Amino acid sequence: MxxxxxxxxxxxxxxxxxxxxxxxxxxxxxxxxxxxxxxxxxxxxxxxxxxxxxxxxxxxxxxxxxxxxLDHQDAFIASLARTVTGRRSGESALAALRRAFDESAAAADPVAGFSGPAFARMIADSPTLSVCLRGLHDQREQALAEALAAAVDATPDDITVQTAAGLLGTVHRILFQRIQDLTLADRPNEEIAGTVTEEAARAFDMLEPALGQYAVA
The missing domain is CATH 1.10.10.60 (Homeodomain-like)
Structure with missing residues (x-):
């Protein structure tokens, strides 16, 4: 049988x-x-x-x-670190993060901030969730610092690692809030994606002189 x-x-x-x-x-x-x-x-x-x-x-x-x-928080915290860890051969951390952000914007990824007006308003109206979101940004930046440290064979508390993580994390924090603000203004996702992709290019360009060759795979 x-x-x-x-x-x-x-x-x-x-x-x-x-x-x-x-x-x-x-x-x-x-x-x-x-x-x-x-x-x-x-x-x-x-x-x-x-x-x-x-x-x-x-x-x-x-x-x-x-x-x-905030049920996507684990993916949110890990997102930048995962991008750096999985960067392509010859690609810097900055280049990988630029590419990943453009892809997330094109896909209207909720982890990047594309949550819809009702959800965005829920967060904006809640002091508790607003504080929690700031904490998630901090955790995401710390995870990024750990990934960068591993990439350049340093410790996460190294000043260069901390500075690089701070700069890259801040740009992503600003872009996330920009997406939320445009969402609250009832802009369609396609328009938001176009706007933030152009703005992200300018923001990342500002980091290029300092980080363009940092943590190259």
Missing amino acids: ATDTTSPAHPAGLRESKKQETRELISDHATRLFIAQGFERTTIVEIALAARVAKKTVTNYFARKEDLA
Whole structure:
């Protein structure tokens, strides 16, 4: 009799799929409530009721209420460092980050700031989320510093590494906010992408004399 050698892994796959579905369900209901009534005024209990799960289920999947609203934060924190680590042969960190930003803008990537007007307004109207977002920018810059340090065989606290990470991180922070501001002004994504791509070129050009040959792969 034939034996199905894939069957032991099948239940585990189903469990993971179910967990992901539950996570997305909770996140979707939370976002809807945050947009409708504001982040600060929405409770975990309300989110649990809307998603038809226990309050403990919500907190098991999301340790903080902020995590429900900013559910791309891991990808956001890692984005610049990942670009530097994966830069092409002969490509500097600056060149890789320029290229990656242009690609993100063309794709209207939420991680780059293309969130839609309702979501952007939710963040802008919430002191808690605004502070959290600033913290995520700081964490992203620190992750970038670690990637740059590895690229040039230095320590993350090296002054040159810190300066390079600060300059590159600041440009990305400004561009992210620019995308948010244009989104709040109800500009369509295509127009926003065109505007910030042109502005990014000018911003990155300012860094070229200092960082054009820094951390070349």
